[in-house]
Amino acid sequence: MTKKKSKAQILKRREKKTERGVAFTLLKWTLVFFCGSGIIAAAGLSGLYFYISRDLPKIISLKDYTPPIVTSVFSDDGRKIGEFYNERRIVIPLSEMPDNLKNAVVAAEDSRFREHPGIDLLSIFRAFVKNLKAGAIVQGGSTITQQVTKSFFLTPARTYERKLKEAILAYRIDQTFTKDEILYLYLNQIYLGHGAYGVEAASENYFGKHAREMNLAECSLLAGLPQAPSRYSPFRNPELARQRQIYVLNRMKADGYITNLEATDAINTVLDIKPRKNWFIERVPCYTEHVRRYVEEKYGRDVLYTQGLKIYTAVNIELQKIARQEVVKGVRELDRRQGYRGVVKHLAGLEVEAFCAQVATTMDVDSVEPGVVYQAVVTAVNDREAVVRVGNVTGVIPAEDITWARHPDVEKAYWADKVDSPKKVFDTGDVVLVKAVSPGEKKALRFTLEQTPLVEAALLSIEAETGQVKAMIGGRDYLDSQFNRAIQSRRQPGSAFKPVIFAAALDKGYTPATVIIDSPVVFKDHTRNFVWKPHNYKEKFYGPTLMREALIKSRNVVTVKILQDIGIDYVINYARKLGVTAKINRDLSISLGSSGMSLVELVNVYSVFSNLGYRIDPVFITRIEDRFGKVIESSELKREKIMDMTTAYMMTSMLESVVKSGTGWRVKALDRPAAGKTGTTNNLHDAWFMGYTPRYTTGVWVGFDNERSLGNGETGSRAASPIWLGYMKGALEGRPVRTFNVPEGIVFVKIDAKTGLLPSGASQETLFECFKDGTAPTMKTPEPGIATDTDDLYKFGI
Known part of the structure; x- marks a missing residue:
């Protein structure tokens, strides 16, 4: 068993x-x-x-973070006047970003940012479950580090390969950089809508302040934008932006960054969100555009738009404002002297209400802003006033405000008959341009009749001692035309060119007391079968004329004779030394300013007289720095002596007389030492005033782009010098009065005002004249009955 x-x-x-x-x-x-x-x-x-x-990129390149950033342009006192960029990004350190902003972004975009190794598997799983339940992609699992990876190194393509690359790079970045360094990259790189890249640019865009100045409400609004900048834009969708802001605040509260009370206060904070001002248009657009063209041509487009240059200019914002005001005022007054070109259109009875409703919608308010031009409908008219309606606002145009509104007639110009009744100008239903000025009788709103001027003008002003261009206006309205008539235009200067010939003559032995015969002269060109008979403005000849008097009265024939005597080539070379680069015709007509040149060239010429014979080229840019603060270009004061100081002073003395008793008489109202010259071309196509004080050299041009006549009587004296005067009054207001310095080598001698010789018993009028030492007259004016050789008296015989 x-x-x-x-x-x-x-x-x-x-x-x-x-x-x-x-x-x-x-x-x-x-x-x-x-x-x-x-x-x-x-x-x-x-x-x-x-x-x-x-083939993954080297993440070490993030150590040298140099993204495309904004190039900024500044005025002479450091205020920003312009920006140039492809991406509007302003890089700032993390220390200049408020803690509330950093916490808000982390809470909204990646709450476990400081815990995960660049990839958050928990968030990815959670997003996967939500997307599976929704049957669509409703939530992403990307961390801030992954977003940095995608922004710097990868395309936004939605492929598995790209996502794997993103995960690998994100892990590598997290192992190489600190969390603060990653956050710094993210907050400076992300797109936040309306052209703003990075939180600093976005803060300026939406709140008009630096990022460091933002409060909790503003930080939470900004932190809600990265997910969908366009969808949550506070400009386009303010309600959605607010909902997103509340979500961010709740996330911050849940993560322990803020208290419930702080979140409530932020939700109740009213934000002042306004579109960022366009500095380029609002301040000095013409000047800034000139700077842009120069920098792009010299350094290239990529450097200008991506490398964050800091460009410091010579422009003075206050002087620029004065210049713009006076140019607009000057062309407006000239335009009114030319008459009224008529109403915008006429409406039938049934069309009036629809038109007013459309205007009211455009205005978006039930009131008008003084100084702004609106379209209005004439609803009633009588001999005393025209009743007009702007949207839902009603006012009147009194009869005294439309006296200028005669039918345009260039030949009659400013002395044409004035209009004495609105009934001669308007009919009920006419659409006209108006501008609100003030309440009228019985507190009714008072309007003035307006029209858009067709005439253009330019102004350029240089600080005499430095050559710095303090103001430049290239046209009546930059929004209408970006053509810079101060730099790019070439127009005939007319008599404004005469000082070049007179200065050349002084260096050839002439003196202000040299006598030239103002008499008819004929020039024949047999090769072209052409006859030229120069004449003066008023078709008169004045006989023996002192050189000073010839410049004061702008005598054409005398100037032609001086040019003939000293030589055309000599004058052309002389003009080149003074700074004229434009082509100059080789004929006697240049004595009357027949060769086109720019306003900046002429201002440069006159600045030589102001600087006692030294040429200082115009300075627009004082310094350019790269993104790291290294100076790559700076202006240096270079003074080149091209004219004897005594010659320059004598020109100043004679040009002072032009202001005191000649064609520049309107400028006497400046009540300061000033020198200058008017210029008017044939057929009144161009009007100029070129002048200077011991502080500023300024030039003004007025004309039509299509070179038609400005109208009878519209000379440089009438059309241009008032603009110059208004600008210089504003520019010099509150500044001490300066006088022109008299250099060594100048002597003052009393002479006969008719003969230019020393006075005698026969002299009826005398004056003190300036001479270069050793060139003063030694001969007395002959007594009556004493024979003398006229060649001793006159430079040119009859």
Whole structure:
């Protein structure tokens, strides 16, 4: 019995052993399978990793973070006047970003940012579940680090390969950089809508302040934008932006960054969100555009628009404002002297209400702003006033405000008959341009009749001692035309060129007391069968004329004779030394300013007289720095002596007389020492006034772009000098009065005002004249009845 049991037990043990062997074998091969699979999977993953990462960029490039940033332009006192960029980004350190902003962004975009290693598997799983339930992609799992990766190194393409690359790079970045360094990159790089890249540019865009100045409400609004800048734009969708802001504040509260009370206060804070001002248009657009063209031409477009230059200019914002006001005022007054060109259009009775409703919608308010031009409908008219309606606002145009509105007649110009009744100008239903000025009788709103001037004007003003261009106006309205008539235009200067010839003559032995005969002269060109008979403005000839008097009265014939005497080539070379670069015709007509040149060239010429013979080229840019503050260009004061100081002073003395008793008489109202010259071309196409004080040299041009006549009587004196006067009054207001310095080598001698010789008993009028030492007259004016050789008296005989 015992033996049988033993055999059974032995068999049983054998069966168990066999079972264990089979199990062991199965386990062994299972382990082999899984190990092999693991090895294969690992090899596959390794292969995939090496395949994906074979061409990944080097993240070390983030250490040298130099993204495209804004190039800024500044005025002479450091105020920003313009920006140039492809991406409007202003990079600031993390220390200049408020903690509320950093916390808000982390709470809204990546709450576990400081815990995960660049990839948040928990967030990815949570997003996967939500997207699965929704049947669409409603939530992403990208971390801030992954967004940095995508922004700097990858395309936004939605592919598995790109996502794998993104994960690898995000992990590498997290291992290489601190969390603060990653946040710094993110907050400066992200797009936040309306052209703003980075939080500093966005803060300026939406709130008009630096990022460091933002409060909690503003920080939370900004932090809500990265997810969908266009959708949550506070400009376009303020309600959606507010909802997103509340979401961010709740996330901040949940993460312990703020208290419930702070969140409530931020939600209740009213934000002043206004579109960012366009400095380029509002301040000095013409000047800034000139600077832009120069920098782009010299350094290239990429440097200008991406490298964050700081360009410091010579422009003075206050002087620029004065210049713009006076140019607008001057062309408006000239335009009114030319008459009224008529109404905008006429409406039938049924069209009036619809038109007014449309204007009211455009205005977006039920009131008008003084100084702004509106379209209005004439609703009633009588001999005393015209009743007009702007949207839902009603006012009147009194009869005294439309006296200028005669029918345009260039030939009659400013002395044409005035209009004495609105009924001669308007009919009920006419659409006209008006501007609100003040309440009238019985507190009715008073309007003035307006029209858009067609005439253009330019002004350029240089600080005499430095050559810095303090103001430049290239046209009546930059929004209408970006053509810079101060720099790019070439127009005939007319008599404004005469001082070049007179200065050249002084260096050829002439004096202000030299007598030239103003008499008819004829020039014949047989090769072209052409006859030229120069004449004076009023078609008169004045006989013996002192050189000073010839400049004061702008005598054409005398100037032609001086040019003929000293030589055309000599004058052309002289003009080149003074700074004229434009082509100058080689004929006697240049004495009357027949060769076109720019306003800046003429201002440069006159500045030589002001600087006692030294030429200082105009300076627009004082310094340019790169993004790191290194100076790459700076202006240096270079004074080149090209004229004797005595010659320059005598020109100033004669040009002072032009202001005191000549064609520049309007400028006497400046009540300061001033020198200048008017210029008027044939057929009154161009009007100029070029003048200077000891502080500023300023030039003004007025004319039509199509070179038609300005109208009878519209000379440089009438059309241009009032603009110059208004500008200089504003520019010099509150400044001490300066006088022109008299250099060594100048002597003052009393002379006969008619003969230019020393006075005698026959002299009826005398004056003190300035001469270069050794050139004063030694001969007395002949007594009556005493014979004398006229060649001793006159430079040119009759």
